[in-house]
Amino acid sequence: MSGIDYAAAAPSEPRTQAPLTSPAFRWFFTARLVSLLGSAMTPVALAFAILAASGSARDLSLVLTAHTVPLVAFVILGGALADRFRRDVILRTANLGAALTQGAVAYLLISGHYQLTAIIALEFVNGVFEAFTTPALRGVVPDLVPRTAIQKANSLLSSTRSATRIIGPSIAGLLVATVGGGWAIAVDALTFLVAALCMSRLALPGRPAGSSGSLLTGMREGWTYFRSLSWVRSIVVAFTLMNAIQVGIWSVLGPSIARATFGEASWGFVLGLKALGLTLMGLVMYRLTIRRLLTAGQLAIALTAIPLIVLGLDAGVGWLAATAFLAGVGSAVFGVAWDSSLQEHIPRDLLSRVASFDDFGSYVAIPIGQLAVVPLAAVAGEHQVALIGGILYLVLALAPLAVPAVRRLTHPV
Numbered sequence: 001m002s003g004i005d006y007a008a009a010a011p012s013e014p015r016t017q018a019p020l021t022s023p024a025f026r027w028f029f030t031a032r033l034v035s036l037l038g039s040a041m042t043p044v045a046l047a048f049a050i051l052a053a054s055g056s057a058r059d060l061s062l063v064l065t066a067h068t069v070p071l072v073a074f075v076i077l078g079g080a081l082a083d084r085f086r087r088d089v090i091l092r093t094a095n096l097g098a099a100l101t102q103g104a105v106a107y108l109l110i111s112g113h114y115q116l117t118a119i120i121a122l123e124f125v126n127g128v129f130e131a132f133t134t135p136a137l138r139g140v141v142p143d144l145v146p147r148t149a150i151q152k153a154n155s156l157l158s159s160t161r162s163a164t165r166i167i168g169p170s171i172a173g174l175l176v177a178t179v180g181g182g183w184a185i186a187v188d189a190l191t192f193l194v195a196a197l198c199m200s201r202l203a204l205p206g207r208p209a210g211s212s213g214s215l216l217t218g219m220r221e222g223w224t225y226f227r228s229l230s231w232v233r234s235i236v237v238a239f240t241l242m243n244a245i246q247v248g249i250w251s252v253l254g255p256s257i258a259r260a261t262f263g264e265a266s267w268g269f270v271l272g273l274k275a276l277g278l279t280l281m282g283l284v285m286y287r288l289t290i291r292r293l294l295t296a297g298q299l300a301i302a303l304t305a306i307p308l309i310v311l312g313l314d315a316g317v318g319w320l321a322a323t324a325f326l327a328g329v330g331s332a333v334f335g336v337a338w339d340s341s342l343q344e345h346i347p348r349d350l351l352s353r354v355a356s357f358d359d360f361g362s363y364v365a366i367p368i369g370q371l372a373v374v375p376l377a378a379v380a381g382e383h384q385v386a387l388i389g390g391i392l393y394l395v396l397a398l399a400p401l402a403v404p405a406v407r408r409l410t411h412p413v
Contacts, residue, residue, distance in 0.1 A: 019153040023202030024202055025144045031198035032137075033160050035095065038191025040168020041175075041184050042102075049181025053114040066120040070127035072136075072363045079135035079356020080218040082130050084350055087136040087143070088202040094133040095199060099192035101126040106189055138355035142343045143204045148412050151293070151340045152286050159282030162328075166275045222353025229296065229346075231405035233356060235338070236394045241360040242301075244369030245389045245396075249308050252373050253284075253382050269363035270317065270324045275378040277328025285336045293411035297337025298401055303330030312387025341409060 012090055019025045050060045080257075082090055103123045147151045175184040227233060252406050258267035269290040290296045377385045399405045 002285060013331070019145045019149050019156060022145060025153060027138060027158070027198045027201040028144055029156060031091075031095075031195040032157060033164070034191045034198070035195040036128045036161055036164040037168050037189035040164040041082040041172035042188050044169045044172035045181040045184030045188065046105075047175060048176045049109045049185060050119070051354060053109055053268040054109065054116065059116050063117070063119055063123050066128075067123040067127040068363075068367070069108075070124055070130050072129050072360065074131035074217055075134060075363065076222075076353075076356045077357045078132040078213070078221060079131060079359075080215050082136035082139055082352030084215065084218055084224070086204055087140050087352070088199055090132060090136045091140070091202075092196050092199045095192045096314040097129040098126055098133075100194065101129070102185055102189035106182050106186035109185065110180070112241045134359050135263075135352040135356040137338065137344065138359075139352040140202075140204065141339075142329065142348055142351070144202075146227050147344055150334060150343050151289075154336045154339045154343075155282050155285035158285065158332055158339075159279050162275055162278035162282055163333065166272065166279065178399075186270035198360060221277075222350060224356065225350050226354050226357045227404070229354075231360035231400075231409055232342070232346075232358070234400040234403045234406060235298070236358050236361040238400050239358075240365045242393055242396050243362055243405050244372075245393045246304065246308070246369075247366045248369030248373035249311070249386050250299055252370055253338065253377060253386055254311060256377075257314075257386070261314065266317045266321075270321045271341075273321050274328040276325040276333075277325040278332045279328075281329040281332035282336065285332060289411075290337075291410055292407070293337045293343045294409045295401065295407050297334040297341075298334035298397065298406065300330035300337075302394055302397040303327050305390045305397060308386055308390030310390075312383050312385070312390055314383055338412075340411065344411065345409065 020029065046063065047060055050056075050063055056061075105119055105122050105126075108119060141150060141153050141157075170188075172181075172184045175181070175187065224234075253265060255264070257269075258264060303323075304327040307320055307327050308322050310320050342351065342355060342358070372387075373385060380388075
């Protein structure tokens with residue numbers, strides 16, 4: 001297929017503020033929509049497919065771990081590659097690789113030739129492709145739209161991501177119930193292939209200026225620049241701890257507390273409302289212009305602490321649902337603010353490397369939170385851990401506002 005000309009896709013003087021008027025952004029948006037829908041199906045499909053094939057929770061744990069480990073191990077290398085080579089080529093290659101690995105997993109499950117070792121190896125490779133994809137994606141938007149349209153582009157992508165998290169698991173559940181989890185994973189493989197075809201319509205800039213050194217040199221340059229930005233560094237450090245708390249309490253203790261109190265169905269309703277808040281606020285951010293966008297985002301993400309505190313106080317499912325919706329709203333504001341701030345203020349030839357250190361900080365402490373929360377709850381009690389964790393999360397969310405560079409960063413209006 002012929003590519004979209006870069007100069008035409010993202011002119012230095014924008015003629016419009018609507019990202020979807022750009023053919024290049026439309027192809028990128030379509031690729032992300034399809035890929036995210038497939039990825040949202042995978043956790044449900046893979047869990048039930050592995051359990052059906054093996055009957056072993058241990059097998060499922062090993063497969064999920066095999067996918068997660070390379071996200072931490074290779075994301076920084078992925079950032080260096082994305083700043084060194086054409087991002088559209090990296091994304092096409094990674095999506096094709098993900099399509100092949102997921103297709104192979106689907107074949108093993110559908111055909112009845114279940115082999116744990118083979119699936120672990122395939123999911124590991126799939127995780128490597130994802131580690132290369134994530135930093136490249138973070139650097140693409142400024143190449144497709146003018147600087148003044150970056151927030152609008154990110155708000156569209158945020159809403160799409162949130163909507164697929166609502167729709168994807170439902171489709172996966174239907175496929176699992178009717179034809180089996182292996183076929184749902186086959187659909188995920190197909191979405192990666194479609195995404196690769198859409199990405200082939202892009203023609204982004206080639207090798208950035210200043211990228212002639214080795215990969216190791218590039219990673220060192222990215223680390224040096226990352227460390228020099230106090231507004232980036234302070235937020236990434238805060239979120240390293242915040243993600244450990246959030247995932248540990250919300251994903252591990254939350255279902256446990258729900259099962260013992262108001263029930264699994266109500267917990268699903270709570271999760272649905274949070275996803276709804278994310279989706280709706282993502283759409284609102286398309287129209288909302290805030291000069292101190294990063295400050296607003298940091299204040300908004302503090303709302304995520306409230307449902308953790310409510311969970312700890314055992315205030316009832318009504319309060320929990322309402323605050324979960326607010327947490328979704330806050331997460332949407334922060335997500336758009338953070339991605340837009342990085343893309344507006346970091347040079348394009350360093351953007352993916354800086355984003356890779358952000359991704360590394362986001363991933364690295366999550367397993368610690370998942371593992372530590374159970375023994376802590378055994379000693380102090382689930383509600384107490386949720387309450388203290390929520391308060392600590394609130395403090396960490398607001399702490400970066402003490403850094404002047406965070407408060408002073410401005411967004412084009």
